[in-house]
Amino acid sequence: MNLFISRFxxxxxxxxxxxxxxxxxxxxxxxxPAAQATPGNGTYMxxxxxxQPINGGLYxxxxxxxxxxxxxxxxxxxxxxxxxxxxNEGHLPEGWYSTNAPYHHKNNLDNSEIxxxxxxxxxxxxxxxxxxxxxxxxxxxxxxxxxxxxxxxxGDDKFCWESAAxxxxxxxxxxxxxxxxxxxxxxxxxxxxWSNQGGGHGVAYSNMLCVVHPGTCVGP
Amino acid sequence: MSRWTPELAAEGEAMGFRRGWVLxxxxxxxxxxxxxxxxxxxxxxxxxxxxxxxxxxxxxTSRVTAGEIRIVEGVLADDLGVAPAGFTVxxxxxxxxxxxxxxxxxxxxxxxGGLVPEVVPTFDGSAVYYxxxxxxxxxxxxxxxxxxxxxxxxxxxxxxxxxxxxxxxxYAAAVSVDGRVGYVEDLDGAYRYSVPNPTRVRVALPxxxxxxxxxxxxxxRYVTVGWAGGALLAYQVLEGEYPxxxxxxxxxxxxxxxxxxxxxxxSPDGSKALLVEPGAIADKTHFVVVDPTDGSVLASADxxxxxxPVQGTYAGDWVGDRIVVGPGAGDxxxxxxxxGFAILTYREGSLSLERFVTLDEVSxxxxxxxPRFTPEGNVWLQVTVVMTGSDSEVWNxxxxxxxxxxxxxxxxxLARDGGEFAPxxxxxxxxxxx
Numbered sequence: 001m002n003l004f005i006s007r008f009x010x011x012x013x014x015x016x017x018x019x020x021x022x023x024x025x026x027x028x029x030x031x032x033p034a035a036q037a038t039p040g041n042g043t044y045m046x047x048x049x050x051x052q053p054i055n056g057g058l059y060x061x062x063x064x065x066x067x068x069x070x071x072x073x074x075x076x077x078x079x080x081x082x083x084x085x086x087x088n089e090g091h092l093p094e095g096w097y098s099t100n101a102p103y104h105h106k107n108n109l110d111n112s113e114i115x116x117x118x119x120x121x122x123x124x125x126x127x128x129x130x131x132x133x134x135x136x137x138x139x140x141x142x143x144x145x146x147x148x149x150x151x152x153x154x155g156d157d158k159f160c161w162e163s164a165a166x167x168x169x170x171x172x173x174x175x176x177x178x179x180x181x182x183x184x185x186x187x188x189x190x191x192x193x194w195s196n197q198g199g200g201h202g203v204a205y206s207n208m209l210c211v212v213h214p215g216t217c218v219g220p
Numbered sequence: 221m222s223r224w225t226p227e228l229a230a231e232g233e234a235m236g237f238r239r240g241w242v243l244x245x246x247x248x249x250x251x252x253x254x255x256x257x258x259x260x261x262x263x264x265x266x267x268x269x270x271x272x273x274x275x276x277x278x279x280x281t282s283r284v285t286a287g288e289i290r291i292v293e294g295v296l297a298d299d300l301g302v303a304p305a306g307f308t309v310x311x312x313x314x315x316x317x318x319x320x321x322x323x324x325x326x327x328x329x330x331x332x333g334g335l336v337p338e339v340v341p342t343f344d345g346s347a348v349y350y351x352x353x354x355x356x357x358x359x360x361x362x363x364x365x366x367x368x369x370x371x372x373x374x375x376x377x378x379x380x381x382x383x384x385x386x387x388x389x390x391y392a393a394a395v396s397v398d399g400r401v402g403y404v405e406d407l408d409g410a411y412r413y414s415v416p417n418p419t420r421v422r423v424a425l426p427x428x429x430x431x432x433x434x435x436x437x438x439x440x441r442y443v444t445v446g447w448a449g450g451a452l453l454a455y456q457v458l459e460g461e462y463p464x465x466x467x468x469x470x471x472x473x474x475x476x477x478x479x480x481x482x483x484x485x486x487s488p489d490g491s492k493a494l495l496v497e498p499g500a501i502a503d504k505t506h507f508v509v510v511d512p513t514d515g516s517v518l519a520s521a522d523x524x525x526x527x528x529p530v531q532g533t534y535a536g537d538w539v540g541d542r543i544v545v546g547p548g549a550g551d552x553x554x555x556x557x558x559x560g561f562a563i564l565t566y567r568e569g570s571l572s573l574e575r576f577v578t579l580d581e582v583s584x585x586x587x588x589x590x591p592r593f594t595p596e597g598n599v600w601l602q603v604t605v606v607m608t609g610s611d612s613e614v615w616n617x618x619x620x621x622x623x624x625x626x627x628x629x630x631x632x633x634l635a636r637d638g639g640e641f642a643p644x645x646x647x648x649x650x651x652x653x654x
Contacts, residue, residue: 079548079557083587122414128615136459165553171461
């Protein structure tokens with residue numbers, strides 16, 4: 001009887017040990033891809049222009065593979081939206097972007113024109129107009145500092161996502177929707193994806209956004 | 221010294237100017253999407269519908285002409301006329317007041333992003349100011365905070381050809397009728413990559429003396445636009461390239477003219493400025509005529525066409541009672557954007573749409589910029605076309621002149637892939653053009 005109990009205890013201990021090792025292995029396996037896919041290391045947003053400034057697409061890549069996550073996004077405004085040499089109207093110049101100081105990625109920006117969840121980007125010029133430097137560019141939505149909505153008028157409010165026609169357009173930034181008025185929570189999905197891939201706040205990440213005409217992003 | 225006028229520009233050295241175009245087309249000095257010029261010129265007004273004198277907004281529907289751009293070889297037909305202010309041509313030569321001026325360096329856009337001209341003649345035609353870069357090697361490989369280049373304003377004496385530094389670490393010269401030079405000075409003396417590059421608005425006499433700071437604060441970025449009489453207009457550029465337009469009157473004296481708006485054109489007497497603003501409805505642009513001396517709204521209007529709302533932006537032109545505005549119409553949603561230009565008229569507190577000409581005929585066209593009236597009343601403009609090959613893109617810049625009645629345009633190549641053309645725009649005001 002004692003022998004039986006002793007063997008039972010031994011096998012129990014063994015089982016616990018095996019289980020612990022399994023848990024550890026699983027934890028390592030689960031954690032490893034996130035570590036490898038830190039934004040900028042093959043994990044990036046890819047913006048592709050549409051036929052109009054309001055119907056581009058933002059595609060999310062993990063470790064150089066499409067994650068299956070995409071969202072409608074916009075950049076540029078007015079008839080000149082498709083020329084990135086045109087300041088205040090054209091979409092972002094093409095190429096790779098890094099997050100930029102002082103904000104990098106921030107969830108509670110409180111500027112006069114742009115608030116809430118943002119990715120602040122480096123300066124960039126289209127190769128065809130190298131001295132037309134575009135500055136102060138973001139990936140963002142229209143929301144308040146606390147990720148809410150401020151919609152005081154019937155018209156287009158700066159911190160309110162009212163409509164596709166109004167709000168995907170920008171002076172040069174990339175904009176995605178806020179879950180107001182039944183729109184998809186694209187900014188939330190983007191922020192969650194960023195966090196899940198190890199993206200932090202206020203930290204520099206190189207090559208976290210690629211802007212292209214329809215086509216692929218070749219590694220930087 | 222002869223006074224610089226469009227007529228003089230078209231005469232005298234005009235032949236040389238045109239020979240320059242021919243050479244340019246033949247030699248095809250490389251590059252780039254067109255430089256995007258700035259604005260400003262004179263103004264006017266017509267009969268018909270428009271906004272009431274109290275400034276209340278109105279919306280009008282007007283006739284649309286379907287224009288067509290025809291590419292021609294060599295030069296444009298003589299009877300179409302040329303832009304009253306031209307572009308630097310072969311080897312940096314340009315025509316000012318009947319004289320050919322050669323610039324010692326290629327003009328280049330500094331940090332104004334095309335919002336303002338790169339080359340500015342003085343009102344009397346005696347000098348030219350232009351912006352160029354020293355130590356410019358592009359942005360590639362720069363780390364945030366590293367110097368990317370030093371913008372420099374140079375001054376050229378037309379009579380002697382003397383070409384000297386006016387201000388280093390500065391850009392966006394704007395010359396008033398009385399010769400005062402407004403400009404912005406980078407507080408750090410150079411462009412630093414991917415960090416804020418705040419500027420001060422300064423005003424100096426032509427010899428550089430009596431240089432005063434007119435703006436306040438050391439953490440803002442301004443870009444000087446042009447003079448409306450004694451008021452120096454400037455943009456404060458916020459993050460997201462958001463513009464705020466101010467009028468400066470002296471050291472520490474300024475007034476907000478528009479939050480989010482940009483300047484389309486300034487009246488020839490400097491008493492009015494046409495601005496275009498996002499408007500309460502974001503798919504429309506809102507046109508506003510303001511008095512720069514007190515910021516009061518003299519007229520305002522939105523304009524609709526069967527192709528959607530008229531869209532306006534900076535770098536239009538105002539001659540007599542007519543104002544030409546680009547780059548087209550549409551809202552990017554129900555009405556896809558189309559390229560074209562609108563001719564507005566301003567008279568006695570009323571702003572109205574005379575006609576809209578659409579030019580959405582060219583494959584690969586990505587922008588229409590800087591529409592300006594020719595002395596013949598036609599419309600000169602710049603068009604950028606991207607030709608996509610199997611694995612590359614070529615950005616070509618055309619100049620086109622359009623007859624607004626028929627919509628018929630002729631276009632020639634201004635620059636092919638590799639070259640950048642610097643706009644020369646008269647941004648003085650007050651009797652500049654009738």
